[in-house]
Amino acid sequence: MDTVPGELAGKVALVTGAARGLGAEVVRRMVVAGARVTAADRRVEDGTAIAVAAGARFFELDVTDAEQWRAAVDSAAGTGDGGKLDILVNNAGIIRVAPILQCEPAEFRKVVETNLVGTFLGIRAAAPLMAAGGGGSIINLCSPGGFEGTVGMPAYTSSKWGIRGLTRTAALELADSGIRVNTVVPGPMRTAMTRRRGWDDEDYARHYGATVPLRRMAEFGEVADLVIWLASDRASYCTGGDYAADGGLGAGKPAVVPPDQM
Template sequence: MERDSGRLAGKVALITGAAKGQGAAHARRFAAEGARVVLADVLDGEGGNVAEAIGADAVYTRLDVRSETDWTAAVRLATDRFGRLDVLVNNAGVNHFASIADTTTADFMRVVEINLLGCFLGIRTAAPAIGAAGGGSIVNVSSMNGLVGAAYTSAYVATKFAIRGLTKAAAIELGPQGIRVNSMHPGAVDTDMARDGLDMARQSGLDPMAKLPLGRIGTVEEAAGLALFLASDESSYSTGSEFVFDGGWTAGA
């Protein structure tokens, strides 16, 4: 039965990297706003626990975003279980902290395959189902490092810039089908990945907070608010655009 209240009433969303951090927060917020949610990740225990806590409007599935087979199964689960697919959030991602000299080809390609190839496969696999539902929204989670560079994260920065370009190309191609495609650009958000990066900066003698106009890192709940806006009909005239969520980091020193 479709839920009849909330900003995502009646919609079905598939969210990758949903076992913890921003992805889990997106799933919880979407369900609270009336959506039925497919949580996808490779952390089965954590992902299953989040889905169970949400309740009957959520289901967990294992999805390695590098796998075409896994993507096909996840989209089929959404349409079989809930009857449609309206929203895809390509949230899964990894980082690799090392200098360029110390980054192996295997290190680099692992980040490319998860962050960029995973996003591409998600768009390609989900778009037909979203189009069949009458259109909807694809949200690609990039980073503030898809807008500005950073040392010791070359693979991550490269993929996050590439996600910006992929988003724009997909927005142009899928717009006639009623599918909007936008990118989110979080800065330092209180997740394991962000904390690792901040700790590395501090060990190098830098104070990341010194540059930050708001003087604090963001919360996953705040990130979920932006994802909710982009998933909902409130952003119905936005596509191919960057939405920055960084506490003012990229505004300049």
């Protein structure tokens, strides 16, 4: 799918977790769509390189820090010059793989602090400015793990369930300010998050691709364009919802035996 040039013309956007993976692709495609984009991440070197190559700006941000959030929003919006913010993408996230009995409380807290509290802080920092400008769109990255239990990922799964509750609550509270709040639910993508030591293409196909009804992992662009659509005025009546680009995972498991052979 190709991004529609000009779809976000005149809009100002802040994207977190933008130094690599999905966030970097969202930045690239938002610039093509005509937005003025600030790419934020705690990885300064990678984030700066992505931003410069895309034609965006970079801002160093740890999403767990409320003070840094205020500065990031001010910088993205150009508040000093009476600026504005139209789009916030809460994409930064981390994962820790350990079953509950082996998961250290500090690790559990760190994942929830980054994924869920980080998203909460972003909404708190951005919403007043968006409201002052007449509205905006906030997109929070969820996961298929936000709809079911996931063995070995107690903290990540809990954080993504929490993001859905937070998204609905924010959608209700901010509707009168013209701010739409939604989640995007990606299927598995090949990023640092899904990387496992020693895996080759076949391992990815077996462990991720084969678990998806469409029988493959997602391309970044297939998910990034859904983020951009939700950010655009074409999604003007959409708020409080979950929007999936998950290859059918939300519908259930892929067929074990082809339907015509049952």
